[in-house]
Amino acid sequence: MRFRIIVLAKQVPDTRNVGKDAMKADGTVNRAALPAIFNPEDLHALEQALSIKDKLPYAEVILLTMGPTRAAEIIREAMYRGADQGFLITDRKFAGSDTLATSYALSLAVRKLAPYHLVISGRQAIDGDTAQVGPQTAEKLGIPQITYAEEIRSLDAKKIIVKRRLERGVEVVNSTLPALITVHSSAAPCRQRIGKRLMKFKHARTVTELQNETKDYTELYTERPYLLIEEWSAEDLKADAVSLGLSGSPTKVKKIENVVFQLKESKSLSNSDKDIEKLMQTLIGSHIIG
Amino acid sequence: MENFYTDNPHLKFHLTHPLMARIVKLKESDYSQKDKYDFAPLDYEDAIDSYDKIMEILGEISGEIIAPNAESVDKDGAQLVNNQVKYAPGTQRNHDALVKAGLIGFTLPREYDGLNMPHVPYVMSGEIVSRADAGFANIWGLQDCAETILEFASDELKAEFLPRFNKGATAAMDLTEPDAGSDLQAVQLKATYDTRLHCWLLDGVKRFITNGDADISLVLARSEEGTTDARGLSLFVYDRKDNAVTVRRIENKLGIKGSPTCELVFRRAPAKLIGDTKLGLIKYVMSLMNSARLGVGSQSVGLAEAAYREACKYATEREQFGKAIIKYPAVYEMLTNMKVKIDGMRSLLYETARYVDLYKGYNFVSRERKLEADERQESKHYQKLADMFTPLLKLYSSEGCNQIAYDAIQIFGGTGYMKDFPIERIYRDARITTIYEGTSQLQVVAAIRYVGNGGYLSVMRDRSLLPVKRELEYLKGSLEKMTEQFARTVEKINEYGDNEYFEFHARRLVEMAANILIGYLLLYDANRSDEYALSADIYIRKGRAENVATVSFINNCHPKEVNDYKH
Numbered sequence: 052m053r054f055r056i057i058v059l060a061k062q063v064p065d066t067r068n069v070g071k072d073a074m075k076a077d078g079t080v081n082r083a084a085l086p087a088i089f090n091p092e093d094l095h096a097l098e099q100a101l102s103i104k105d106k107l108p109y110a111e112v113i114l115l116t117m118g119p120t121r122a123a124e125i126i127r128e129a130m131y132r133g134a135d136q137g138f139l140i141t142d143r144k145f146a147g148s149d150t151l152a153t154s155y156a157l158s159l160a161v162r163k164l165a166p167y168h169l170v171i172s173g174r175q176a177i178d179g180d181t182a183q184v185g186p187q188t189a190e191k192l193g194i195p196q197i198t199y200a201e202e203i204r205s206l207d208a209k210k211i212i213v214k215r216r217l218e219r220g221v222e223v224v225n226s227t228l229p230a231l232i233t234v235h236s237s238a239a240p241c242r243q244r245i246g247k248r249l250m251k252f253k254h255a256r257t258v259t260e261l262q263n264e265t266k267d268y269t270e271l272y273t274e275r276p277y278l279l280i281e282e283w284s285a286e287d288l289k290a291d292a293v294s295l296g297l298s299g300s301p302t303k304v305k306k307i308e309n310v311v312f313q314l315k316e317s318k319s320l321s322n323s324d325k326d327i328e329k330l331m332q333t334l335i336g337s338h339i340i341g
Numbered sequence: 342m343e344n345f346y347t348d349n350p351h352l353k354f355h356l357t358h359p360l361m362a363r364i365v366k367l368k369e370s371d372y373s374q375k376d377k378y379d380f381a382p383l384d385y386e387d388a389i390d391s392y393d394k395i396m397e398i399l400g401e402i403s404g405e406i407i408a409p410n411a412e413s414v415d416k417d418g419a420q421l422v423n424n425q426v427k428y429a430p431g432t433q434r435n436h437d438a439l440v441k442a443g444l445i446g447f448t449l450p451r452e453y454d455g456l457n458m459p460h461v462p463y464v465m466s467g468e469i470v471s472r473a474d475a476g477f478a479n480i481w482g483l484q485d486c487a488e489t490i491l492e493f494a495s496d497e498l499k500a501e502f503l504p505r506f507n508k509g510a511t512a513a514m515d516l517t518e519p520d521a522g523s524d525l526q527a528v529q530l531k532a533t534y535d536t537r538l539h540c541w542l543l544d545g546v547k548r549f550i551t552n553g554d555a556d557i558s559l560v561l562a563r564s565e566e567g568t569t570d571a572r573g574l575s576l577f578v579y580d581r582k583d584n585a586v587t588v589r590r591i592e593n594k595l596g597i598k599g600s601p602t603c604e605l606v607f608r609r610a611p612a613k614l615i616g617d618t619k620l621g622l623i624k625y626v627m628s629l630m631n632s633a634r635l636g637v638g639s640q641s642v643g644l645a646e647a648a649y650r651e652a653c654k655y656a657t658e659r660e661q662f663g664k665a666i667i668k669y670p671a672v673y674e675m676l677t678n679m680k681v682k683i684d685g686m687r688s689l690l691y692e693t694a695r696y697v698d699l700y701k702g703y704n705f706v707s708r709e710r711k712l713e714a715d716e717r718q719e720s721k722h723y724q725k726l727a728d729m730f731t732p733l734l735k736l737y738s739s740e741g742c743n744q745i746a747y748d749a750i751q752i753f754g755g756t757g758y759m760k761d762f763p764i765e766r767i768y769r770d771a772r773i774t775t776i777y778e779g780t781s782q783l784q785v786v787a788a789i790r791y792v793g794n795g796g797y798l799s800v801m802r803d804r805s806l807l808p809v810k811r812e813l814e815y816l817k818g819s820l821e822k823m824t825e826q827f828a829r830t831v832e833k834i835n836e837y838g839d840n841e842y843f844e845f846h847a848r849r850l851v852e853m854a855a856n857i858l859i860g861y862l863l864l865y866d867a868n869r870s871d872e873y874a875l876s877a878d879i880y881i882r883k884g885r886a887e888n889v890a891t892v893s894f895i896n897n898c899h900p901k902e903v904n905d906y907k908h
Binding site (some may be wrong): 251253 | 379381382383385390398401402438442443456481
């Protein structure tokens with residue numbers, strides 16, 4: 052039996068180089084203005100999976116992502132770097148999912164890929180920064196979770212030992228398998244795309260993408276079935292409609308504020324008790340703390 | 342994310358030149374490999390798309406790994422440990438990244454685990470890597486040695502050595518000796534055939550060998566006892582695993598410090614003969630040197646690009662007398678001249694690479710089937726163009742990058758003279774380009790033949806027959822006038838029938854020809870994209886003024902005045 056590693060990844064708007072047009076007037080992210088990228092910590096997660104595969108040739112790495120059609124780009128990206136295959140969870144019914152609904156859909160997809168040994172994801176995505184999806188998925192799957200992983204110290208068919216990067220140090224923990232780990236950005240960066248794999252997998256497409264292609268390489272997909280990326284809908288996952296998308300998402304965004312820091316807003320304080328007391332009052336008063 | 346390919350749109354412009362369709366078709370044997378290799382292109386667009394994507398990987402590795410390592414590599418250099426070369430840690434990381442990305446064996450056929458890329462993208466890879474770290478570009482560029490094995494060695498040697506490149510084997514070409522630098526005919530390293538061991542053994546010393554402790558080395562040696570000229574030399578391949586060569590020292594150089602320059606001692610080192618004896622220098626090394634000169638061309642363009650970017654950035658940020666220095670004519674003129682020169686150098690670089698691709702492409706096809714008469718003619722035509730353009734490229738681009746690095750430091754002022762910015766490293770690294778793989782003076786010796794036999798003149802006249810947009814006609818008019826002026830000047834010098842006089846003016850004549858030929862290249866670039874209209878205009882006007890000055894000097898210099906210069 053192959054050692055199956057499932058990498059959960061997300062395509063996100065590149066919020067690291069935010070320009071003036073990054074937010075729309077209504078306070079939501081202007082996705083059109085930001086390039087869509089492979090969520091950085093998910094790349095660290097992919098590297099962990101691939102480095103396991105370097106050591107265990109019978110391991111296979113499967114990339115799982117949820118998103119619109121174009122999210123297939125990150126499946127190809129993962130294939131260029133060494134992933135064996137990928138699946139795209141895509142359905143209008145998933146639109147508006149918060150972390151609860153997302154982890155529900157992901158857990159169904161992971162179950163569909165059973166038996167699996169390891170699920171690896173990035174700690175958090177740079178668009179939402181919640182760090183909830185990994186842990187929630189593990190809960191739904193009923194498997195142990197190790198968050199903030201920096202390094203996989205050792206691994207065999209039944210057990211994994213992981214070093215975690217915490218705020219004030221590190222911690223080494225072990226767990227039985229299957230388990231889910233979320234990877235921290237201090238872990239090894241992801242390897243580069245590999246030339247020949249890129250040329251081999253660059254034609255990989257989902258059925259929806261193929262329908263929109265202008266160039267017709269139809270025969271290619273009969274000859275090379277590995278170039279077809281499977282798409283899974285809510286129905287394929289036998290998902291309960293109520294738990295999906297907006298209806299499955301208790302998170303409600305009340306208000307979004309565009310905060311621009313300006314130099315004039317800085318204040319100088321002395322180290323006297325009086326000044327500190329005053330600052331505390333202000334912070335409590337504006338509900339920043341307390 | 343820094344990407345040295347995607348941030349420079351000139352590269353894609355040259356990668357998608359109209360001649361590429363023929364080049365790729367030849368290289369891909371009419372797209373016949375797609376059934377055998379799942380990464381072979383399906384058609385022309387697919388091939389260009391693959392090249393584009395491979396360049397993106399290379400651009401990312403260059404921008405994100407090689408460039409950030411360049412400073413430490415320059416500082417650490419390579420070390421000699423137990424008579425072996427240990428790369429600077431940064432150099433090793435660069436090499437490892439390229440090996441892991443599977444990019445070595447760039448031009449090798451797929452049957453030897455290569456990527457089967459044409460020379461145009463390969464030369465482009467050299468430019469990109471050089472912009473990141475010109476010294477490291479030597480280690481990357483020495484995969485040229487694989488081409489020599491592919492072209493001239495037996496099937497047995499090809500099977501033994503070629504697949505190792507993609508796995509990360511490094512290479513070196515061991516030519517120079519203490520008494521054989523520019524004059525390689527004087528090579529003395531001895532090759533003797535041991536009838537008991539059934540192999541060749543090498544004995545002697547090589548000096549100034551770039552990457553001398555490589556896994557695979559091509560060694561020029563004297564196999565014919567008692568000979569003293571080129572006809573006694575053969576080319577061998579030596580495998581580092583045989584452990585019969587010691588590195589005596591690593592030279593302490595002005596620049597390209599990450600590229601170890603070694604003195605090697607061969608003691609009964611077993612080696613295998615490439616091709617036939619006696620053809621080592623006259624055939625195989627000549628071919629290798631042409632590739633190496635193309636390599637220095639790409640290195641020069643990469644260095645120039647790096648210097649120009651540094652200078653532009655600094656000139657925009659640095660304020661004096663209340664405004665950014667880029668606003669002053671003395672500074673912006675320098676920057677624009679740099680840019681124009683780089684456009685010209687780059688155009689010459691990829692034009693030469695295309696010629697090499699075309700004639701090598703036909704050579705490659707001729708192994709499978711007999712070429713048709715018109716194909717043979719094409720092949721010869723492009724080989725001749727490659728021979729004509731290679732020395733011009735090496736001369737013009739290496740001198741150009743030194744000028745550009747010099748001016749870039751000037752723009753930095755005192756700050757540029759300090760070790761605080763990369764520009765001083767670029768300046769030091771650039772200095773070697775006019776020297777190695779044949780000095781500028783030797784490039785003139787190679788190029789002057791085509792001044793004498795009318796080769797360049799006929800290329801200029803052919804170029805003037807190609808149509809251009811109406812708004813560019815005036816530039817073509819200038820180039821035609823420059824061509825006639827060049828022809829008259831050569832004729833006039835020839836009338837004296839004085840060889841020394843002709844040799845005395847050789848560099849001036851070659852540079853006149855370069856101004857015209859590069860002018861034509863930029864003119865046709867401008868014809869293809871408006872982006873180059875300004876560069877073509879400035880380049881041709883400046884070139885014309887330079888040629889007028891040269892002619893005025895030549896006209897005022899009688900053959901007997903050559904004596905005034907004798908030392």
